[in-house]
Amino acid sequence: EDKVVQSPLSLVVHEGDTVTLNCSYEVTNFRSLLWYKQEKKAPTFLFMLTSSGIEKKSGRLSSILDKKELFSILNITATQTGDSAIYLCAVPTGANSKLTFGKGITLSVRP
Amino acid sequence: DVKVTQSSRYLVKRTGEKVFLECVQDMDHENMFWYRQDPGLGLRLIYFSYDVKMKEKGDIPExxxxxxxxxxxxxxxxESASTNQTSMYLCASRLIDRAYTGELFFGEGSRLTVL
Incomplete structure (x- = not known):
């Protein structure tokens, strides 16, 4: 059975801290891994990773994939209160590539 | 910009009522999805449609x-709402690429309460 597991499930940090969010997966025929950020409403897309070892970066956020050890990390440096959100990881699974999500990581950034 | 519109943001229904949740996307995407989101359980796939009139069960279709x-x-x-279907429902669409790796675009969600 395809699985996507995120850890930790929740995290509280202070502004300025650096955080690392983890996503591990076990899927047949891996194609890509996607990260989303969800504040109060719809999840918004952050990154899609397909190749091992190539970092994707957007401002203070970065992400990398390790296809040998079957995981990805999402790093956020110099956190701000606006980074408080649920961070979701997802992987396409099955013949028609439906997206399977992990349970999400709830990040709270305190002033 | 891709727009995915869910017709009802908040609904309150009674047990046994029939409930319709509508989702419309304006970008000619082939794939569309319905997820429900519950605290501690993440997004769980209910049904997936990979093209017109084509559908596939997700993890929780019952x-x-x-x-x-x-x-x-x-x-x-x-068909007959029950209290355990109280949840946030998220619709999404995706333009498929050759490797089926495309990102999902989400609607704003429909929060359903069944009394």
Whole structure:
């Protein structure tokens, strides 16, 4: 059975801290891994990773994939209160590539 | 910009009522999805449509059905709502690429409460 597991499930940090969010997966025929950020409403897309070892970066956020050890990390440096959100990881699974999500990581950034 | 519109943001229904949740996307995407999101359980896939009139069960299809008669519209139907279907429902669409790796675009969500 395809699985996507995120850890930790929740995290509280202070502004300025650096955080690392983890996503591990076990899927047949891996194609890509996607990260989303969800504040109060719809999840918004952050990154899609397909190749091992190539970092994707957007401002203070970065992400990398390790296809040998079957995981990805999402790093956020110099956190701000606006980074408080649920961070979701997802992987396409099955013949028609439906997206399977992990349970999400709830990040709270305190002033 | 891709727009995925869910017709109802908040609904309150009674046990046993039939409920329709509508989702429309304006970018000619082939794939459309219905997820429900519950605290501690993440997003769980209810149904997936990979093209018009084509559908595939997700992880939790029991108690739900779907309809995709036109490419832009994907409806989720609760034939007889129950209290355990109280949840946030998220619709999403995706333009498939050759490797089926495309990102999902989400609607704003429909929060359903069943009393």
């Amino acid at each position: 108690g739900y059905s779907v309809s995709r008669e036109k490419k832009e519209r994907f409806s989720l139907i609760l």
